[in-house]
Amino acid sequence: MTESNKPRLEVCLSPALLHLYDVKSSIVVIIDVLRATSTICTALANGATKIIPVATVEECVNIGRQLEAITAGERDGKIAEGLKHGNSPFEYSRDFIEGKVMVLTTTNGTKLLHMAKDAVQIVTGSFPNISAVCDYLVAQKQNVILGCAAWKDRVNLEDTLFAGAVVSRIREHFDVSCDSAIAAETMYEASKGDLFEAMKNATHFKRLSNFGLEADIRYCLTADGANVLPVLRNGELVLG
Template structure:
């Protein structure tokens, strides 16, 4: 395959930039490393039946009530008022979550999921499932947009680093003409020797560390702890 026949690989650093990308003709990977997409793959890895991502807390409560599901989510790093569970991967061990449905709302990640709804396929990615994500993207041979959830539309470190890690693994299979993909990969290569240490200067690290969540952060930055592929089908995230 010549370089030009290869599918394209692009990185969108913020939901505010998504309208500049050809979502309809791409697979979109939703990236919200701290902590939505890390928690999604962990809950599915531990046997959750499905996860229903919703935009608002009200919707989360009402759908949860209808389905008798677990309602979960955060606003600004804390459990959202009115919900029983938060956004920590450690809240969803197998003995709690197996065969159950979660309705999930987050500050940034679920919003981006809904914005990307016209994509060929939507999957979610984070370090705990990086190998599953990369294997899937290479196998599909479709255009890819790595979509960072960011923080309230501002570019953030952890999602950019994950996008860069994916780019560094799979770029030989794609045509890449995207400065943000290049920037993300360069940043990741700088951070790679110790991603956790590199992240300590980042705003979201400091936000979560204030709540004593360093253990969450370390888990969310560690590859392949929950190596399954969450796929969005009919508005529900299931294991692909």
């Protein structure tokens, strides 16, 4: 019954549960599907030199000014006051972002990223870079925590679905003795035929679609549109 020769693959459904996991011995994948981590891989795939995740809007403004960088981020799904750009992946075309530094703050994703700072390695995951994430995790042969950013600590559907998609793809390489991972995988398997349809009941879908962002949501649920691996090095997200 034990598969002790394989590393562990676990899913943490909310930052408020992260203390229950052994972060220090694991690679942590930060998951904030709508939309921070989808935007992060998109910006890097389109040539951003690096992305600096910060906790507050104030830091974002200050660091942005010092570095003459793009300041981006949202609070409650909208561009945060004082910042120039939001966290829609469509804002970060190659024309716009290539060769530039981006400073990013979001409601949930950047918070979790800072909480996981003691991990062996932090990377970010989303459907647009799912293959890059899975290839990396399989190659490392280390314990993995798929960390859902959630919504103000409440479990959300989109991050859970992505975690489940990763479990579904790579479970044979890992010991999956984590009910959250099994639950996420079951959710994904039940929904993968039409993720967009499955998302229509999600609270964040309603929040975003109220702002007219359905194209964002479709992009953020589609595999491999920006298939690169963002890794955290010295507090900055760069291509892995």
